[in-house]
Amino acid sequence: MSDGELGCGITWEAMLFAGRNRLYNLTFVVDRNNIQIDGTTEEVMPLEPLAAKFESFGLHVERCAGNSIRDFVTAIERAHGVSEKPTVILADTIPGYGVEFMEYDFRWHGMPPKAGGESNMAIDQIRTLGGKIRSEHE
């Protein structure tokens, strides 16, 4: 789920239910990118301290670098090892990761890049990892 969805009451209701009923085979994943459509989550609806809130609901919390596949897989493996509680993985992510002019900017949450210049620049940065490798499509 997105961190913006944590502003919705039903999300917390589901987590209360999961914690109360010890749904240990359930894993929530939160894309903690700190943005939503109208701005940063902390400006729109402050969420922190998220881990402490989830723990108070009876959930196990794993935190990882969400843009790292290795870290994310490790967090999932750890979640599978928890036997008495559901798990929440707080995946700290960088919104727009890999596209320099999009990173951390909430305006790109609901806006596509313009065809041509912006799109081409974004695709080039993603394909080349910011110029670190050559694109096969050049």
Ligand SMILES: [Mg+2]
């Ligand atoms: Mg978000």
